[in-house]
């Protein structure tokens with residue numbers, strides 16, 4: 655069973671992935687996501703993201719989302735998605751296989767100048783493209799940067815993603831990775 659906190663987080667994730675807000679996750683959402691990350695990030699100063707990113711998003715989408723479309727209708731409904739997340743968090747190896755590479759890819763996307771760490775400026779610039787309010791992004795980063803050096807490392811980011819998926823402790827900052835829940 656998911657706790658109330660976990661249910662709220664996975665609903666938040668569903669809303670994030672349902673980029674056009676029509677209540678189902680489908681290929682149109684993925685395309686919107688891929689175009690956003692490909693073109694808009696490339697337009698940001700110093701970004702090295704672009705076409706390779708769009709290409710690497712495709713297999714991840716195939717692995718993480720497409721299998722949930724059991725009926726083959728091309729859509730994933732909210733209850734199906736939440737149920738799949740519930741299964742995912744009971745299988746630690748599945749998390750390592752499927753979500754660690756996604757977290758890694760997302761970090762690469764956020765690290766606009768490709769120097770191995772994500773500054774607050776990079777983080778805010780990139781995350782605001784995904785429709786999150788800047789105030790929420792800034793608040794998150796300030797708390798997530800626990801050593802206060804103004805940067806997130808790849809390992810730190812992975813811990814935050816892990817907290818988003820698994821944590822049932824309301825004080826863990828990873829809970830609000832995608833904004834307040």
Ligand SMILES: [Ca+2]
Pocket residue numbers: 672673674675676677678679680683
């Ligand atoms: Ca949609």
Ligand SMILES: [Ca+2]
Pocket residue numbers: 765766767768769770771772773776
């Ligand atoms: Ca960087």
Ligand SMILES: [Ca+2]
Pocket residue numbers: 799800801802803804805806807
């Ligand atoms: Ca830091």
